[in-house]
Amino acid sequence: MIKAVIFDMDGLMFDSEKATYECYVEVLEKLGLSMSEEFYKTLLGKTLKTCYQLMYTEYGKDFPMDQVLTDVHELLNQNFHKDGVPKKKGLMELLTYLKENNYLTIVATSSGRKRVDDILSLANVTHYFNNSICGDEVTNGKPNPEVFLRACEKLGVQPNEAIVLEDSEAGIQAAHNANIPVICIPDMKYPTSEFESLTERIYQSLYDVIDYLEERK
Numbered sequence: 001m002i003k004a005v006i007f008d009m010d011g012l013m014f015d016s017e018k019a020t021y022e023c024y025v026e027v028l029e030k031l032g033l034s035m036s037e038e039f040y041k042t043l044l045g046k047t048l049k050t051c052y053q054l055m056y057t058e059y060g061k062d063f064p065m066d067q068v069l070t071d072v073h074e075l076l077n078q079n080f081h082k083d084g085v086p087k088k089k090g091l092m093e094l095l096t097y098l099k100e101n102n103y104l105t106i107v108a109t110s111s112g113r114k115r116v117d118d119i120l121s122l123a124n125v126t127h128y129f130n131n132s133i134c135g136d137e138v139t140n141g142k143p144n145p146e147v148f149l150r151a152c153e154k155l156g157v158q159p160n161e162a163i164v165l166e167d168s169e170a171g172i173q174a175a176h177n178a179n180i181p182v183i184c185i186p187d188m189k190y191p192t193s194e195f196e197s198l199t200e201r202i203y204q205s206l207y208d209v210i211d212y213l214e215e216r217k
Contacts, residue, residue: 002216004104004155004162005209006148006180007129008045009111011167011187013206014123015086016076017044018188023075027068033059041189045168047110047141073115085123088185090207095128097210107132108151108164110141130155142170145178152180165209169195183209 011017021040028035039058043051055065098105106129109116113134120126131154133147140146152159164175167187172195175182181200184191185208196202201212 002103002161002163002213004106004152004157005098005213006151006162006164006175007105007107008164008166008168008171009107009109009116009119011044012165012171012185013088013091013107013125014119015088015187016119017167019079019086020072020076021188023072023079024068026075027071031064031068037188044187044189045110045142045166045170047135048112050141077118080119080122085119087123088187088206090205090209091125094206094209095125097213099128101213103213104155104157105129106151106155108147109133110135110147110170112136142168143173143177145174145180148175148178148180152178163200165206172198183212185209 007013010020021037024035024040042054046054052065056063107116107120111134113136116132116134120129120132133150133154135141135147138146138150148164149159152162159178159180162180164171164180164182166172166175166182166184169189169191172182172184172191176198182198184199184202185204185206186202191199191202203209
């Protein structure tokens with residue numbers, strides 16, 4: 001029986017991956033640099049440490065990553081304050097369903113604590129979640145299973161009593177490594193057949209997860 005639902009954040013709950021990519025393009029343009037969408041996709045679901053390594057490999061060891069990251073997050077935050085946080089289709093319906101049916105819920109993401117708290121607050125969804133665990137609170141990031149296993153510990157459930165909702169291949173692998181069933185709702189990148197085979201289902205929107213849970217009551 002499923003007691004808990006574990007949510008990734010960027011690209012799963014919010015349409016923030018495309019928005020972040022656009023901010024990177026804008027910030028890097030001021031430095032006379034560019035970023036392809038294909039390269040950006042390699043960063044998805046990765047820890048900050050891994051993202052730093054990938055960026056240094058792409059742009060050189062003298063690349064001002066700290067400043068670029070600060071500028072990107074500031075620009076993204078400005079856009080979210082101005083235009084709101086773009087929610088993915090079916091998010092509010094699913095969160096309402098989970099609350100009404102007494103499921104435990106937690107956000108488990110590679111993003112840092114401050115950013116997570118800010119975005120959840122701006123989107124006005126904090127009260128739908130029992131807890132959250134962030135990238136700067138674990139030793140090993142996705143695809144390591146630590147963040148999802150810690151999420152289960154925080155909620156007091158076993159891995160076989162939970163389900164993970166993810167959009168990235170790194171997240172799918174992490175859930176599989178944790179022995180937690182995973183549903184993928186693809187965002188910027190559809191999973192390859194290798195990762196598709198590790199999923200329980202692949203859906204077009206979060207709204208479809210409601211039917212899945214209804215089937216398993």
